[in-house]
Amino acid sequence: MTTTLSPEDAKPGAHRRSRAPKSARAGGTMHAGPLAYVILALFTIGSLFPLVWTAIAASRDNQRLAENPPPLWFGGNLFDKLEVAWTDANLGEAFLNTTIVAGISAVTIVVLSTIAGFAFAKLRFKGRNAMMLIVIGTMMVPPQLSVIPLYMMVAKLDWTDQLQAVIFPSLVSAFGVFFMRQYLIQALPDEIIEAARVDGASSWRVVWHVVFPAARPAMAVLGMLMFVQTWNDFLWPFLVLTQTGNPTVQVAVAWGRGYTPDQSLIMAGALLGTLPLLLVFAIFGKQIVGGIMQGAVKG
Secondary structure, rough: OOOOOOOOOOOOHHHHHHHOOHHHHOOOOOOOHHHHHHHHHHHHHHHHHHHHHHHHHOOOHHHHHHHOOOOOOOOOHHHHHHHHHHOOOOOHHHHHHHHHHHHHHHHHHHHHOOOHEEEEEOOOOOOOHHHHHHHHOOOOOOHHHHHHHHHHHHOOOOOOOOOOOHHHOOOHHHHHHHHHHHHHHOOHHHHHHHHHOOOOOOOOHHHHHHHHHHHHHHHHHHHHHHHHHHHOHHHHHHOOOOOOOOOOOOHOOOOOOOOOOOHHHHHHHHHHHHHHHHHHHHHHHHHHHHHHHHHHHHO
């Protein structure tokens, strides 16, 4: 018995294409089911709840916040509380100080971590693994243990209530070095470095023209993480800065009136202190995620 094939069936790969699911074909789009949307909605609500609750608490007063059950909807004093918090806590100066501290720390950490990460990832020198273990070991030491000796050093330098007391201890990051090392091991082929060496490039020229362009996605992510971490830092700035001198945002909002702090004003200040971070993520979030995906594909 002879089977006659149509011209379409006789083409190579026609049988495989006919059995492939529509979503798995080239150019197809995979759609999530209803359960995935429900899970994503629950995670979204859970992530937004602290921010929404901060706004609700900022719109109420201490008496209402102390009642049980607590308020679950906005009051009518939100904008008044925000205005009082901005004026009383001098948040304008605090925003400027925090932007300076977080910006300098983030840029310095990114640059130094990228250079050190490249050295640990691609250069061969004696004691490289031992030094990397020491760097990783510093990540296991609780930061609270360094508060007392660091404060003694700052006091001896007469840096108390000055921004450099917060900037200098945060100029390097063991996590940043480890993060950039792990990224550059995969994203930066040895052949590119060897080609630059053959062309006569020095080590610093290799870093500037080869390492920095290849590490750009990871540098953006690390910069964002370090900026947010420095912006939200409270313990060390609270110890070396004062609310009336050169406060950062977290120090400025940690104030109270009388014996009972006004929790609604503190919540209003915390809400104002969070808005710049939300704005940064709204503007640069897409570019950062795109950079991560681009680096993953290249790696």
